Amino acid sequence: MSRIQPDYNFKILLLGDAAVGKTSLVQKFVHDKFAESYLMTIGMEPSERFVTLKNGTIVALSIWDLAGQERFRFIRHTFYRGAKAALLVFDLTRDSTLKNTKKWYQEFIDNCGKETHILLIGNKNDLQNIIAVSDDECQKMNTHIKSFDFIKTSALTGEHVEDAFTKLAGLLVM
Numbered sequence: 001m002s003r004i005q006p007d008y009n010f011k012i013l014l015l016g017d018a019a020v021g022k023t024s025l026v027q028k029f030v031h032d033k034f035a036e037s038y039l040m041t042i043g044m045e046p047s048e049r050f051v052t053l054k055n056g057t058i059v060a061l062s063i064w065d066l067a068g069q070e071r072f073r074f075i076r077h078t079f080y081r082g083a084k085a086a087l088l089v090f091d092l093t094r095d096s097t098l099k100n101t102k103k104w105y106q107e108f109i110d111n112c113g114k115e116t117h118i119l120l121i122g123n124k125n126d127l128q129n130i131i132a133v134s135d136d137e138c139q140k141m142n143t144h145i146k147s148f149d150f151i152k153t154s155a156l157t158g159e160h161v162e163d164a165f166t167k168l169a170g171l172l173v174m
């Protein structure tokens, strides 16, 4: 029995304000579970998962999730080092988190450069009756941050969670 070897290894980041659902998205993607309450994210928590692309290419993703809190700023360079792609996550029910993706975009390209890949993720799409942003605003931000695509997800139901990570993996091998 031989272990499966990935064709590629990439480090990817989850960026976005506190409580938008970054840790929940990683938990759903890596462990296929959603917990109503997580311990507050302290610093970094890399997790790993393989994805198989349509053409059979196997990609190992090392997924780094950082707390949004400013007090963790001192470890930022370690967090960003070597990353070529990011999911920029905001909360569809909180307008301010969409606006702040500009700031996260800037920090990402300042640290990782422009030869990188971004997907804009609007999370908590299951909370349909309290959505606070329009598709138009989201598309404008998508263009502004040069994101390849805007995807609505729910870490609660799992909607488009697999798609988001797989799409980013696909961009990385192109």
Ligand code: G3D
Pocket (backbone or CB within 6 Å): 016, 017, 018, 019, 020, 021, 022, 023, 024, 025, 035, 036, 037, 038, 041, 068, 123, 124, 125, 126, 127, 153, 154, 155, 156, 157
């Ligand atoms: P963060 O890692 O970006 O800080 P978390 O965010 O993953 O810790 O999630 C913050 C809160 O939002 C958590 O609730 C979590 O359960 C909830 N959440 C995350 N994703 C979704 C989603 O897709 N839908 C819904 N309805 N809730 C979500 P608590 O209550 O633990 O603070």
Ligand code: MG
Pocket (backbone or CB within 6 Å): 022, 023, 024, 040, 041, 065, 066, 067
């Ligand atoms: Mg977190």
